[in-house]
Amino acid sequence: MTAPATSNFYRLHPRVQQWIASKKWPSLREIQELAIPPILAGDKDVIITAATAQGKTEAAFLPVFSQLVDQPAKGIQVIGLGPLKALINDQHRRLSAIGDCLDVPVCPWHGDIGSGPKQRLLKQPAGVLLITPESLEALFVLRGQELNRLFASLSYIVIDEMHSFISIERGRQLQSLMQRVEQVVGRPVPRIGLSATLGDMSLAAEFLRPGQQERVQLVQSFAKGDELKLQLRGYRSSPTPDPDEEEDETTPPPDALDIAQHLFQSLRGEKNLIFINSRRQVERYADILRNLSAEYRVPNEFMPHHGSLSKELRAEAEEALKRDHPVNVICTMTLEMGIDVGAVQSIAQIGPPSSVASTRQRLGRSGRRAGDPAIMRVYVSVPQLDSYTSPEQALYPDLVQAIAIINLLLEGWYEPPIAGRLHISTLIQQLLSSIAQQGGIRADQAWHDFCEAGPFQEMEQGLFIKLLRCLGERDLIQQSQDGLLLLGLKGERLVNHYTFYTAFSTTEEYRISTPENVLGTLPTSMPIAEEMVLLFAGRRWQVQSVDSEKQVVMVVPADGEGQAPRFGGSSGFVHDRVRQTMREIYRSTDMPVYLDDTAKTLLKEARTQFRDCGLDQEYIVGEDEQVLLFPWRGSLVMNTLQMLLLDSGLKASQEGLAIKVKGVEPDELMPYFQSLVNLGPANPLRLADVVRTKRSEKYDWVLTDELLNHNYVARFFDPQGTWETVSEICSGG
């Protein structure tokens, strides 16, 4: 150890010091030093944030273990929550290495863990429990009466990859579960959150301890990651297809062949990750690259990995990454975090990334060995301009979005958490779960625990009462003589099914299978016919039979051209800041150094097209009988603005960066916008009536129109931001 005498190292328990000494680490990392005092103090919540591969897990757990050795107790002392089963397995491996030396048991608990270890822990609760939010939910529902015995001496709650929970249903469930744990033990338990990509620290603190940010201490290391090597490669795609003609689904477009050719030449013989924005594209590239390998008579080193592949096929790709052989895995966000893939030489990203945070997360997969640079190649293609190209497409939005995201990444900015969502669906789950856990709850107590002093602080009391009434009418809950809320018949059925434990909703799927192996799943929304040739799991298959009853698609290996499945789904939100940065890039003349020659030429063209249609001066561009409005804002403002226009009887649709309005002239829109400015921010609830499809969360089917509207507008509208945008457009700023 080269640590100075004042090092916090010496505050750790001697047995923990011994363990560290046995590892022969040259010294503790900065983040590991800094985390020791606040965690040992045990009177505050702590956020630990540092670049990837800086040892955040150890930063949290060295002082946590120190405390456990210092003050041994019966019962579970630490709950470690993680977003992925694979991550929990990985943490278990790393932490039990320490725990074994200190006689502190570490128990993994999730759906793939057999009943043996679970029963042993229930019989003899001790040490560290590593668990998913869903499995913790199951413990509350099924073992409500035993929780006190299990958790009475709980000292810490640790959340791994905290960013992956923030702003989504699962995160709200996690917050609620932490609060319910504290209620069971009757005191606050220090919470420790770990992440590399938290945008706004005060909002991250708000997530960790809602309403009590002052309790949260930030431990941040500014130790820079290693060098970053970056290239953005530009490609021209084929001419925009005639919209009247059917798209040919089986022949790859020339730009995809060019990109695949470059991947093939530059990545073979190494170990790399290739990120693509959709599962369909993963399958297309896997097919092209397999064919290239066959053409050149070399072994295929490209394997697909995405969420619709079976566990076995995914494990195969993961195992290949761990072995000491060249392999390139083509994946969606499935390999953004999770399994330790070891050292990969580089990251490729095909198509524009949609968020800064996920790009940073992907980049963290490369250059993990000290001294190795992180390498990322971004491939973006733009359409060939012809008579079908719209002015919006001629701005090459994909290219400029990729540049905007890279620039924001280099500035160190990440998307902050989204505030204001009601999460009514998750509140329903938590109410039902809490009733199951305790046998019944009082309405006023539930209001206090979940909303007034709990994680659902955006709910107003009036709305909460309406929700209880709605749940009563739908027979999810009922009220007993003495005023206790109990489960209704339907509520009972929901809670007793194993799908209850997840907060997020899922779509119906077919299983796709050969006589020997399950390959994965396909959404039932996809039209499938017998004889059809599909690209799946990096190979070609012919459909033999479809069993709609058992929901199974049987396939056999096939030759010939096939098409990649459409998996459906919706794209992620783009943040306002990304769109505003895009506008700055169009207006600037700076040429980013990481662009290749084609990308430089394309950026120059995009800027010329931006000026030529007057967007350097105006927000609205006229085109015969229709206008394109460029608000330079993210998804929420775009949605709100589109609905405002539709509400006024205008034919408005979203076209990438722009909103297209048919049948008007630019001059006619300005007086309308001026009236919107004068009226002030719109009433979003009235606007929600315009929207036809509002169900997206798990229990939305339960809600009355009024509750559904409230839930929808809190999630998909931004009236204030939209009013500011319209004001900006009117003032010409």
Add this chain to the structure above:
DNA sequence: GACCTGCTGCGGGTTG
């Protein structure tokens, strides 16, 4: 044209 995550109890068979 568009991501991802997760889940229990129980019965019946096999193996040590």
